[in-house]
Amino acid sequence: MFTSIVNAADLSIDMLNKRDDGKRMVYSLELAKIDAGQSIEWVAKDKGHNVEMIKGPDGATLPKKSKLNENVTIKFDTPGIYLYKCTPHVGMGMIGIVVVGGDTSNKEAISKVKLAGKAKKKRKALLSDV
Numbered sequence: 001m002f003t004s005i006v007n008a009a010d011l012s013i014d015m016l017n018k019r020d021d022g023k024r025m026v027y028s029l030e031l032a033k034i035d036a037g038q039s040i041e042w043v044a045k046d047k048g049h050n051v052e053m054i055k056g057p058d059g060a061t062l063p064k065k066s067k068l069n070e071n072v073t074i075k076f077d078t079p080g081i082y083l084y085k086c087t088p089h090v091g092m093g094m095i096g097i098v099v100v101g102g103d104t105s106n107k108e109a110i111s112k113v114k115l116a117g118k119a120k121k122k123r124k125a126l127l128s129d130v
Helices: 087-092 107-111 117-128
Strands: 011-018 024-027 031-034 038-044 052-055 072-076 080-085 095-100
Touching: 011 031, 024 087, 031 038, 080 087, 080 107, 087 117, 095 117, 107 117
Parallel strands: 011 038, 031 095
Antiparallel strands: 011 024, 038 072, 052 080, 080 095
């Protein structure tokens, strides 16, 4: 279950055209680990980005994708791994993972989600750190 609107985020992630390390079309933090009941705010630091949840644990209702160029805060109540993307830039590898409550029981399901190009390679790297 998600609550799309909350007052304060426990973690903030920027949506960026270029990160300080030179990587392009990225989130400032690509692997986030939080407790159940905590929230994340994605901040549109650069234009042209959004957040779209692709897959989560069984029983979790995924929120609608956010609008381009707008901040979005999502509260995560169901433990497990969540995979998300920037809709326009997924092919360039702009994806991220949230692990809620230390629960990695749906790791295999996340690894089987169809992704192409750089996103597929990045997902593999991120899951190896889960």
